[in-house]
Ligand code: ATP
């Protein structure tokens with residue numbers, strides 16, 4: 299893509315009221331536009347990153363579930379039925395905005411914050427026999443929550459992206475088996491997102507669904523709002539919220555001996571057991587023709603929050619540093635001295651060859667000073683920068699700079715393509 303065709307620009311300053319590092323950098327880099335606290339629009343670069351993250355999540359989820367897309371609005375009734383209409387402290391509700399609108403329809407709707415109230419009746423409609431189970435549905439969707447503090451940029455949105463997976467089983471054993479499968483799937487996802495080594499399965503409260511613990515995936519991050527007690531040797535952590543003498547005995551862990559660190563919850567998986575099947579009277583017919591309650595699990599993961607976490611963790615004083623797997627482009631091609639026809643032609647040729655090889659290239663074709671182009675390139679954070687300039691052209695070479703390390707090399711087109719294939 300031509301940078302002149304992005305239709306956005308980098309900014310020297312983030313909005314005054316933006317205090318989160320991730321949002322400051324993403325706004326300055328032209329990835330996001332801030333609408334209000336906790337609400338952002340995704341611009342071309344930002345959308346590409348979000349779609350890469352969601353693409354990885356989707357690829358892994360397709361191995362263990364079926365993708366659907368549920369509505370973002372829902373009626374009040376199912377929320378009354380589960381009792382959550384009055385118990386969820388972040389639940390949002392809509393209403394016509396003015397007299398004219400209200401005169402036509404004065405109904406009020408829920409803006410879904412999670413989708414158990416929708417998915418349970420869907421699963422119930424299609425899976426009523428033991429032969430139909432287990433099943434698992436997932437979606438990647440925008441969620442709404444009335445968060446009090448929305449000062450952490452993408453880490454805590456009032457509107458944000460969530461992948462939510464729901465599974466339905468004949469009994470607790472089958473749920474447990476699947477639950478372990480999801481743990482592995484999540485670990486693969488975080489590895490592919492290149493935050494795997496810093497992400498730890500963390501025991502957390504099971505909420506009111508279960509006496510068991512739930513499992514969070516917590517990524518070490520200074521800006522994270524959670525404190526976890528980390529046991530690096532066993533690659534496991536405990537959320538501060540479950541630290542108690544009782545749990546120390548139950549788990550046989552000396553919490554005081556563990557390292558306390560800030561972390562951000564990027565995923566959370568819950569054994570729901572029969573909480574929702576009971577509320578909707580969702581039973582299936584077993585082999586003996588008897589009705590049994592269905593066992594459920596739910597599994598959340600936040601793609602937009604992950605995007606914020608990556609920026610928080612990997613940026614440096616010059617700007618963002620994307621891992622290759624989620625970078626908006628593989629290569630940032632910088633053409634210097636745009637007036638020089640030879641440089642222009644060479645840039646065009648390099649661009650053509652890279653595209654042909656399936657490399658994603660952002661071509662800075664703007665008529666701007668070298669210093670400005672380099673500073674923007676550092677801020678935007680594409681993993682590899684390739685400079686086309688008069689200086690190296692006579693040797694048929696391009697200057698290649700790795701964003702993360704600053705490592706520089708002079709390479710030919712074929713060397714560059716070889717390099718990109720190997721990463
Ligand atoms: P937190 O404790 O951080 O508020 P939660 O436990 O309420 O999160 P879940 O209901 O478990 O969140 O949601 C599933 C996933 O959705 C989370 O693991 C997180 O990745 C993401 N998520 C939840 N709330 C937000 C939010 N306000 N902004 C961005 N992502 C979110």
Ligand code: MG
Pocket residue numbers: 514563565566
């Ligand atoms: Mg959670």
